[in-house]
Amino acid sequence: MTQTNNSLNYHVSVDCVVFGFDFGKLNVLLLERNFTYQGEEYNDLKLPGDLVRTDEDLDTAASRVLKELTGLENIYLRQFAAIGTPNRLNRLDRDMEWLRFIGHPEEVVVTVAYYSLINIDQDKIDKFCLQANTRWHPVAEITELAFDHMEILNDALLMLRSELKSNPIGFELLPSKFTLSQLQKLYEVILGTELDKRNFRKKVSNMPYVVPINEKEKDVSHKPARYYIFSKKVYEKTRKNSFDFSV
Amino acid sequence: MTQTNNSLNYHVSVDCVVFGFDFGKLNVLLLERNFTYQGEEYNDLKLPGDLVRTDEDLDTAASRVLKELTGLENIYLRQFAAIGTPNRLNRLDRDMEWLRFIGHPEEVVVTVAYYSLINIDQDKIDKFCLQANTRWHPVAEITELAFDHMEILNDALLMLRSELKSNPIGFELLPSKFTLSQLQKLYEVILGTELDKRNFRKKVSNMPYVVPINEKEKDVSHKPARYYIFSKKVYEKTRKNSFDFSV
Numbered sequence: 001m002t003q004t005n006n007s008l009n010y011h012v013s014v015d016c017v018v019f020g021f022d023f024g025k026l027n028v029l030l031l032e033r034n035f036t037y038q039g040e041e042y043n044d045l046k047l048p049g050d051l052v053r054t055d056e057d058l059d060t061a062a063s064r065v066l067k068e069l070t071g072l073e074n075i076y077l078r079q080f081a082a083i084g085t086p087n088r089l090n091r092l093d094r095d096m097e098w099l100r101f102i103g104h105p106e107e108v109v110v111t112v113a114y115y116s117l118i119n120i121d122q123d124k125i126d127k128f129c130l131q132a133n134t135r136w137h138p139v140a141e142i143t144e145l146a147f148d149h150m151e152i153l154n155d156a157l158l159m160l161r162s163e164l165k166s167n168p169i170g171f172e173l174l175p176s177k178f179t180l181s182q183l184q185k186l187y188e189v190i191l192g193t194e195l196d197k198r199n200f201r202k203k204v205s206n207m208p209y210v211v212p213i214n215e216k217e218k219d220v221s222h223k224p225a226r227y228y229i230f231s232k233k234v235y236e237k238t239r240k241n242s243f244d245f246s247v
Numbered sequence: 248m249t250q251t252n253n254s255l256n257y258h259v260s261v262d263c264v265v266f267g268f269d270f271g272k273l274n275v276l277l278l279e280r281n282f283t284y285q286g287e288e289y290n291d292l293k294l295p296g297d298l299v300r301t302d303e304d305l306d307t308a309a310s311r312v313l314k315e316l317t318g319l320e321n322i323y324l325r326q327f328a329a330i331g332t333p334n335r336l337n338r339l340d341r342d343m344e345w346l347r348f349i350g351h352p353e354e355v356v357v358t359v360a361y362y363s364l365i366n367i368d369q370d371k372i373d374k375f376c377l378q379a380n381t382r383w384h385p386v387a388e389i390t391e392l393a394f395d396h397m398e399i400l401n402d403a404l405l406m407l408r409s410e411l412k413s414n415p416i417g418f419e420l421l422p423s424k425f426t427l428s429q430l431q432k433l434y435e436v437i438l439g440t441e442l443d444k445r446n447f448r449k450k451v452s453n454m455p456y457v458v459p460i461n462e463k464e465k466d467v468s469h470k471p472a473r474y475y476i477f478s479k480k481v482y483e484k485t486r487k488n489s490f491d492f493s494v
Contacts, residue, residue: 011258012331012357054356058331082329082359084259084305109301110259110357112329165491187492200492207489239489242454244412245434245447 013111014062015049015149016077017156018070020120020136021173023182026190027120027136028153029070033146034133035101037094046146047153048134049111051104062114069134077114080159081152084110088148095147115156119173140192164190168209171230177213179225180204209235260358261309262296262396263324264403265317267367267383268420270429273437274367274383275400276317280393281380282348284341293393294400295381296358298351309361316381324361327406328399331357335395342394362403366420387439411437415456418477424460426472427451456482 018029030045048069052061062077086109090096120136139157144150164170170186184200204210209231217224265276277292295316299308309324333356337343367383386404391397411417417433431447451457456478464471 052331052357055333057333058329058357061331079329082305082326084299084308084359086302086304110299110305110359112331112357166489168490170490184492187490195492203492242413242486243415243417243434245431245442245450246412246438246440 011109012052012058013049014052014058014065015047015111015113015152016062016065017047017113017115017153018066018075019115019117019139019156019160021117021186021189022120022136023185023189026139026192028139028142029134030137030142030145031069032133032135033098035094035098037097042094044144044146045137045142047149052112058112062112066116069131071130072118075116075118077116079112080115081113081155082110083113083148083152085148091147098146111152113152113156115159117160117169117173161191168230168232168235174230177215177227177229179217179227181225183210183228208238258356259299259305260296261299261305261312262294262358262360262399263309263312264294264360264362264400265313265322266362266364266386266403266407268364268433268436269367269383270432270436273386273439275386275389276381277384277389277392278316279380279382280345282341282345284344289341291391291393292384292389294396299359305359309359313363316378318377319365322363322365324363326359327362328360328402329357330360330395330399332395338394345393358399360399360403362406364407364416364420408438415477415479415482421477424462424474424476426464426474428472430457430475455485 016029020027020029029048031048032043033046034041034043036042048065050061050065052058056064058079059077062079063073063075066075066077067073088109088111089099139153142150142153145153164187170183170190173186174182180201183204184195184197187200188195211229211231211234213227213229215227217227263276267274267276276295278295279290280293281288281290283289295312297308297312297315299305303311305326306324309326310320310322313322313324314320335356335358336346386400389397389400392400411434417430417437420433421429427448430451431442431444434447435442458476458478458481460474460476462474464474
C-alpha cells in the first residue's frame with residue numbers, strides 16, 4: 001500500500017475479489033490486517049485493494065494490486081460495481097484508526113470492485129508468489145471482513161454464480177480433458193450445493209458442445225471414467241440468446 | 248449543476264445515458280452546452296451528469312440528476328461502468344474552458360455511468376418536464392459529444408442491445424397488449440437493423456410466453472392484427488439458463 005501524495009487520487013480506490021478454485025472448495029484471496037486498537041489486538045481480513053493513481057485508469061489499478069500481491073500478471077479481472085455509500089469506510093472506529101495508521105486518507109468515498117476467477121489447483125499453484133500477509137481463504141468460512149468488504153464479497157459471489165449458470169466460464173477452470181464427475185464437482189463447489197448425478201448427466205448429454213472423446217482415466221482405483229472436452233466452436237454455433245431474432 | 252464546496256465529492260461524478268423509445272426511433276436524452284471559446288461559439292451536446300455529493304450514494308446521485316432534468320422519479324437506472332481514464336475530461340481545450348466556466352473542478356477523474364430505457368411514446372410524454380437545455384436526440388444522428396461521452400454512449404448502446412437479446416426487457420416498452428408488428432418494430436429500432444418477418448414470427452411462435460389473445464386491432468385501414476401479451480409467469484417457468492444444472 002504505497003502512497004505518494006501527488007500521484008494518488010484521494011477519492012477513488014479499487015478492490016479485488018479474486019476467487020480461486022481448487023476442486024475441494026472455492027477460495028478468496030484476502031489480506032490480513034494486524035493492528036492494535038485501544039489496547040486490543042486485531043487480526044482481521046480485508047479484500048486486496050489500493051487507491052487509484054492519477055496516472056492510471058481503473059483496470060490498470062486493479063491489475064497492479066493483483067500483481068503486487070500474487071506476482072500474477074494478465075489475470076482476467078472484471079469490473080462489477082462502483083460503491084459510494086457515504087461513510088462506507090468508517091462504520092467501525094478501529095477501521096478509521098487503521099486508515100490513519102497506514103496514512104490512508106479517510107475521505108476516500110468510492111471504490112470500484114473487480115472480480116476474477118482462477119484455477120489454483122496443482123499446475124498453477126507454483127506460479128503464485130503471495131505476499132506474506134496474503135492468503136487464500138475458503139469462502140464458506142468467512143463471516144466478517146473489514147469495512148464493507150463482506151458486502152462486496154457477497155455481491156461478487158452472487159455475480160459469479162449467476163455468470164456460471166448462464167455462460168461457459170466453468171470450463172476455463174477445468175483441464176482441457178475432464179470427466180463428468182469433475183464437471184459436476186466444479187458446479188457443486190462454486191454454487192455451494194449438491195446436484196443430482198442423474199439429472200446432471202441428462203442435462204450434459206443435451207449439450208452438443210460437451211463432447212466425449214475416445215479416452216478414459218488411467219491408473220484409478222474406481223471404474224475409469226470417460227474424458228470430455230468443451231468445444232467452444234460448437235458452443236458459439238449452437239448457443240441461443242432467448243430474444244435474438246437476428247439469427 | 249449546483250455546487251457547494253463542502254458538500255461535493257470533487258473526484259467522482261455520475262453520467263446518465265437515458266434511452267427513450269418512441270416506436271419511430273431510439274433517442275437519448277442530451278444536454279445542450281452553449282458557450283464561447285476563443286471568440287468562437289460552440290453549441291454541442293453532453294450526457295446529463297453531475298458531481299456526487301458526499302452525503303449521497305452513487306445511485307441516489309444518478310436519480311437526482313435525472314429528476315432535475317426531466318421531472319421524472321422512480322426511473323430504473325442501471326450502473327454499467329466506472330470510467331477513470333486519466334485526462335478523460337481535458338482532451339479538448341474548450342472542454343477544460345467550459346469546466347472552469349461552470350466552476351467545476353478539473354480534477355474530477357472518475358465517472359460512474361448509468362443507463363436507462365424508457366418509453367417516451369404517447370401516454371408518457373406529458374409526464375416529462377424537460378429543462379430548457381435538455382432534449383431527446385435520435386441516437387442514429389449523434390456523431391460527437393463533449394468529453395468522452397460519445398464512448399460512454401456507445402458502450403451503453405452495446406449493453407442495451409446485448410440485454411435486449413438475452414432478456415425480456417423489450418416487453419416493458421410495449422403496451423400490455425401488442426401486435427407482432429409492434430414487437431418486431433421495437434427490435435428493429437433498438438438494434439438498428441431490419442428483421443425478416445417470416446423468420447421473426449417463426450421464432451416468436453416458439454416462445455410460450457408470448458401469448459395470443461382473443462382480440463384484434465380495431466379501426467385500422469389494414470387487415471386487423473391479433474393482439475398478444477407477454478406472460479412473465481410463463482417466462483419465469485420456461486426460461487433456461489444454459490448452464491443451470493440445479494433445475
